[in-house]
Amino acid sequence: MADYTRSSSKRRRVSSSAIDMQSAIQQPGSIKINVEGAYIIDHEDEDSSHGSSPSSHTEGEEQSYQHHNRDIRLPNHTAVVSHVAADIGGSLAKVVYFSRENGVPESGGRLNFLSFETDKIDECIEYLRLLQHKYQKTNGDAKAADLMVMATGGGAFKFYDRIKERLGVDVVREDEMECLIMGLDFFITEIPTEVFTYNDDDPENAVDYQDPRSEVYPYLLVNIGSGVSMIKVSGPSQYQRIGGTSLGxxxxxxxxxxxxxxxxxDDMLAMADKGDNHAIDLLVGDIYGEGMGYEKIGLSEKTIASSFGKVLKRKREAERRAEDGSGLSNGDAVPRPEEPPAAPANDEAVNLVGDGRMFKPEDISRSLLYAISNNIGQISYLQSEKHNLQRIYFGGSFIRGHAQTIHTLSFAIKFWSKGSKQAFFLRHEGYLGAVGAFLKRRPQSWGRRGSVDLVDI
Incomplete structure (x- = not known):
């Protein structure tokens, strides 16, 4: 990873709303989370014994959650934080919480990030219960019920009663769009090396980390979860959902x-890494011939002309040979015992890869990943053009730091804009909503734009 730098950008503040002011009055004793000197750390670069995670499983037992391998270190925050946040979506439930470093207030702390499959929401609630007990143990006279849960996403409503009943705590539900924007604004303005761009024209320096910036508006947020939402953000709390797609x-x-x-x-993304979409997709070179493209309209020979465009042709050729007794039927039958299997006349036509499969799962994964990502990238570009937005931020658990996904989305924006626009990504792309919900617990006037104020009771 690149060396982490600290930003010296001048902070500026905006006034809080009347609602925020009333909240601060109702919650005396509020504190400010100190992000001075914040930086991202990789779990691989440290001793895993820092103790930020409660023990929720015995040795040899499979974890029900995935701990994001990049915490955000807050070396100068020493006060107690009495809330956790959860963004519960259709596929994943993301949790963000603060922990003291080595249990010592003077050492500061960190923000921890982990996710559960929403189908395992009970395991997520159990993890929150363990955080309750750790909070009580760490903070002496504190009661477990003092740990508040800030929740957003559809699951904040669907599982509200279950969370409240099992934990015996207040569950504060926050607007999903507001949380997404607040989380993204926090990352853009406060955390060094969080935002980056990707350019595979220079493989050795493909990732370019961005310094925190104070001037961010307007921009387009493309949040890719189970589905895709596209949000035009014009300023703090000024946003409009301008489109999206169900193909996410x-x-x-x-x-x-x-x-x-x-x-x-994650298994699917790992398979996509090993796949070759050329066996599945119909390319421009397949139509015009090898070494030929359609340069007049900017298409190279490797450009995908039709996702999954080779499948039907190869399947039909295999079926024709099966009818002639010289091949396999539908890619899943066995050779006739009285005849030796004939070698395919055309290796491209049928090439079984095991278990009777005509196509490798890895190739299918790569092809479908490209199809979905290219579709999202093109729609994002069109929305940015329609609304005159230069900066396009991609967030959501779909990306997961996956190189092929990032490459495809970045390439799509560059291709359709003819290089005039750029895609921006985040190292915590799946946690925008959870971080935003975490930041909703706030007093007045903290952070570079007043968008990251927290309250502790």
Missing amino acids: GGTLWGLLSLLTGARTF
Whole structure:
């Protein structure tokens, strides 16, 4: 990873709303989370014994959650934080919480990030219960019920009663769009090396980390979860959902679970890394011939002309040879015992890869990933053009820091804008809503734009 730098940008503040002021009055004893000197750390670069996570499983037992491998270190925050945040979506529940470093207030602390599959919401609630007990143990006379849960996303409403009943705490539900924007604003303005761009024209320096910036508006937020929402942000609390698409992470997850048998989204991304979409997609070079493209309209020979465009042709050719007794039927039958299997006349036509499959699961994964990502990238560009937005930020759990996904989205914006626009990504892209909900617990006038104020009771 690149060396982490500290920003010396001048802070500026905006006044809080009347609601925020009333909240501060009702919650005396509020504190300010100190982000001075904040930086991102990789778990691989430290001793894992820092003790930020409660123990929720015995040795040898599979964890029900995934701990994001980049915490945000807050070396100068020493006060107690008495709330956690959860963004519960259709596929994943994301949790953000603060922990003291080594249990010592003087050492500061960190923001921790982890996720659960929403189908395992009970495991998520149990983890929050363990955080309650750790909070009580760490803060002496504090009661477990003092730890408040800030919640956003559809699951904040769907599972509200269950969370409140099992934890015995206040559950404050926050608007999902507001939380997404507040979380993104925090990352853009406060955390060094959080935002980055990607340019594969220079493979050795493909990732370019951005310094925190104070002037951010307007911009387009493309949040890719189970579905996709596209939000025009004109200023603090000034936003409008301008579009989206139902073809998002849930689409990729659902189709690949049917086509490949993969059990988790991470397994699907790992397969895509090993795949070759040329066996599945019809390319411009397949139409015009090798070494030829359609340069007059800016298409190279490797440009995808039709996602999954080779599948039907190859399947039909295999079926024709099966009817002639020289091949396999539908890619899943066995050779006739009285005849030796004939070699395919055309390797491109049928090439079984095991278990009777005509296409490799890895190739299918790569092709579908490209199809979904390219579609999202093109719609994002069109929305940015329609609303005159230069900066396009991609967030959501669909991305997961996956290089091929980032490359495809970045390439799509660069291609359709002819290089005039750029895609921006985040290292905590799946936690915008959870961080925003965490930041909703706030007093007045803290942070570079007053968008990251917290209250502790």
